[in-house]
Amino acid sequence: MVALVLCASLFGAGLYVVMTRREIIGLLTGVEMMLGAANVQLVMLGAAVGGTGATIEAAGLMVLVVAAAEAAVGLALLLALYRRSGRSRTDELNEVNG
C-alpha cells in the first residue's frame, strides 16, 4: 500500500512537472519521471498477479528500453529545434516557418 501510494504520487508529480514547466528539458524530465514510476509500479504488481520473476524482469526491461530510446530521440529533436530557432520554451515555439 505504501509502495503503491509512493509510485502513484511519483507519477502524479511527473504529470504536474509536464503541465507546469515551459522548457522542453523540463517536459522531458517529467516524462522520464512518469515512465520510471510506471515501471516500478509494473514490477511491483507483477508478483501480485502471479508472474514469475523472470517475466516481471523482462517486462520491466522492455519498458526501460522503450523509455530510453524515446528520451534519446526527444533530446535530438530538442537540439535540432534549438539550433534552428534559438528557442527552447514551448510558449516561444509558436511559429511554423522559423
Add this chain to the structure above:
Amino acid sequence: MTLLLGMGWGALGVLVIAVGAIFGVWWERKVSARIQMRLGPQQIGPAGSLQMIADVPKLLFREDIIPARADRTLFKLAPLIVFAPIAIAMVVIPFTSGWAPMDMSVGVLFFLAVPSIESIALLISAWASHNTLSTLGGLRGAAQLISYEVPRSLSVLPLVLLAGSLRPLDIAQRWEWWWFPLTLVAFVVFFIASLAEMNRGPFDMPEDESELVAGYFADYSGMRWAIFMMAEYGAMIVASLFAATTFLGGGWPLSGAAGTVLMVVKAVALVTVIMWVKWTLPRVRPDQLMSFCWKILTPLALIQLVVVGVVLIWL
C-alpha cells in the same frame, strides 16, 4: 538488505582507496622519476614513501578558493560525486577465491555500470566552475567516458560466456589457465578502455596539462583537488584489481592467503604498467580518440566475443 550492506562496504572502500592513494602517489612519483632518469622523492621515510604524509598538511592549509561566479553548492558537491562511484564499484571484486565483500549475482554488470555515473560527475564539476576551459574539458571528458564504456563492457563479456555467470566469484572460481591466452585480446581492450575511462595515460585530454590547464577541475584547490586525485588513483586500483581477479585469474597458482598476496602483486604490476604507459606515450588527439574507440576497439571486442562464442562449443 543488500542495499544497506553494500553501503557499509562502500564506506570501507573509501578507506582502502585513501590508503591506496597514498602509496599510489608515491609509486607514481618513483616510476615517473625512473622513466625520466631521475630519482624521485627520497628524504621522508624509507625511499621517500611517507612523502604523501608531508603533502597532506600542505593541501589542507591551502586557501579554499571558490570562484565568484561558480555555483557554490554544486562546486562543493562535485568532488564527492566524482569519488563515490569508484568506492562503490570496489565492493564486488572477489578478494580471495571464495569471498567478495558483496556477493551480487550480477556483480560484473554492477562493476561496469557504477563508473558510468562518473560522466555525470565530470559534467557537474565542469558546469559548477562556470568558465569556458572547464566546460570544454568537461564536454570532451564526458564524450570520451561514454564512448569508451562500450568496448570496456564488451570486453568483459567473453569471460562471462566462459564462466557462464555474471557473478565475479563464479568467474574467479571457474578460471582456467588457458582462458588467459583465449581472452588476451579482450584483456588488452579492457586495459585500454579502462585507461580512457579514468582519464589517464595517453587519454588524459580532458585534463590537458599543456592546453586546458587541468580542464574540468581547474578551479579546485587544496583538499578538493586532492579528492579528484584520490578518485583517479582509486579508479586505477579498482580497475587493476578487477582485471587481476578476472582476466589474470586472481591468485592462480597459489590459493588461500598466499593467493590473495599474489593477486595483489598482479594488481600492483598492472598499476605499474598504467603509470609506465602514461609517462611514455604522447597524448591522443580528440579525433583520434573517437575513431580509435569506435573503429578499432569495439570491433576487436566484438570479434573476440564471436571467437569465444564459437570456441565455447568445444569446451
Add this chain to the structure above:
Amino acid sequence: MTLEVIAFTLAGLLAAGGAVAVLFVREAMRLMIGLGSFLLGVAGLFLYFGLPFLATAQVFVYVGGVLVLMVFAVMVVHRQADDRPVMEVRHDVGAAAVALAVTVTIVACLRSVVGDALPTPGVYSGVLADELLGPKLLVFEMAGALLLTGLVAVLTIREGEDR
C-alpha cells in the same frame, strides 16, 4: 524497524527527494541532479523487489546514458550567460488538482490488488536469459530493432540540421 523497511525507506526517500527537487527548483543543472536522484531511487526500488539485473540496467542506461544526454542538452541549450538563466515554474492549482486526481485514481483502482502491508522483498530467480531467449524472443528482438531505429532517427535528425 527491520533492515528491509530501512532499505525500502532509503530508496523511497531518494526517489521522492528527487521528485520534490524536480518540482520546485528553478535551475537547469539542479533539475538534472534531482532527476538523477530520482533514477537512483528507482534503481534502489528495483533492487528491493529482488531484481538486481533490472536495477543495474537502470543505473547503466538511465543514470549513465539518458541523464548524460540530458545534461549535455542542458549545457548546450541553457548556456551559462553572464546572468544565470532561471527556469520558471508556473505553479497552478488546476494542474495540481489534475495530478492529485490521477494519483488518487491509480491508488483506488489498484488497492485491491496490492495488500495492505509493505511489499515483501523478492528473491532473485535468475532465469532471465531463459525467458528472454525463449518465450519472449520476439519481444527481445523487437527491442533491439527499436533501439536501432532510434539510433538511425537521431542520426537523421542530426544530419538534417546541417542543411
